[in-house]
Amino acid sequence: MRAMERIGILVGVFAFLMAGIYGYWTSTTDLGMESVGVTGLILGGLLGFMIAWYLWMTRRKLDRDPADDPLGDIDEIQGEYGFFSPHSWQPLFLAAAAATCFLGLAVGWWLFIIGAFFAIPALVGWTFEYWKGEHAL
Template sequence: MKVESALFGVIGSFFAMMCLIYGFWSYWDEPVGTVGFALGAALCFMISFFCWWTGRKTDLRPDDNPEGEIDEIEGDYGFFSPYSWWPLYLGGAAALMFIGLAVGWWLVILAVPLVALASVGWVFEYFRGDDAI
């Protein structure tokens, strides 16, 4: 967690510095960019603080050890459906829905049932048929 804490601290410091530079160059008349940089800095500092606070309370992870080996952090990442078509359907339906946000709301209305159907199909894929759990 030390690396993550330092990384977000550096990014937060960059955003804070850019907030001051942007505010100075815009004569503090354009508040949107200044507020955006300030909020970005605050968010990075909050994440940095959380990583530092959590890292104090937990043991060192294998990837925090400079002499650690790659096989020390291997493990099970979960089960992924090898022959599932549902992610493709969901991606297409979501793409149609997001195109509808740019083109027209009528396309969003047509895409919402497709997104719902693909989501339900993917979630309940292993509850019916030959692959039922």
């Protein structure tokens, strides 16, 4: 985790440095400083520092991470990664409804409303599919 923290800090420092250089470089033109690029670089730097801060806080609360040991084996990082639904059809229905909504933005609002009509039950179904029934948790 330390290596990922350092990468986040490196991204933050680089983006802030580039924001300063870019702001100075564009301010020498007749049009003045280009603020969108500077703002984007500053936000990118803040994102890098935010990731580094989160990883630092997480590392403080957990035991030693096997990924930090340079002599560690790959099998030391094994463990449970979470629960993944092997049989759910709800993401397919939700993806089709989202595609219909995005197509509705290009074609017309009436198609967006039809997509939203199908997206809401698909989202509710995906959220509550393990609430009760055969596969309830």
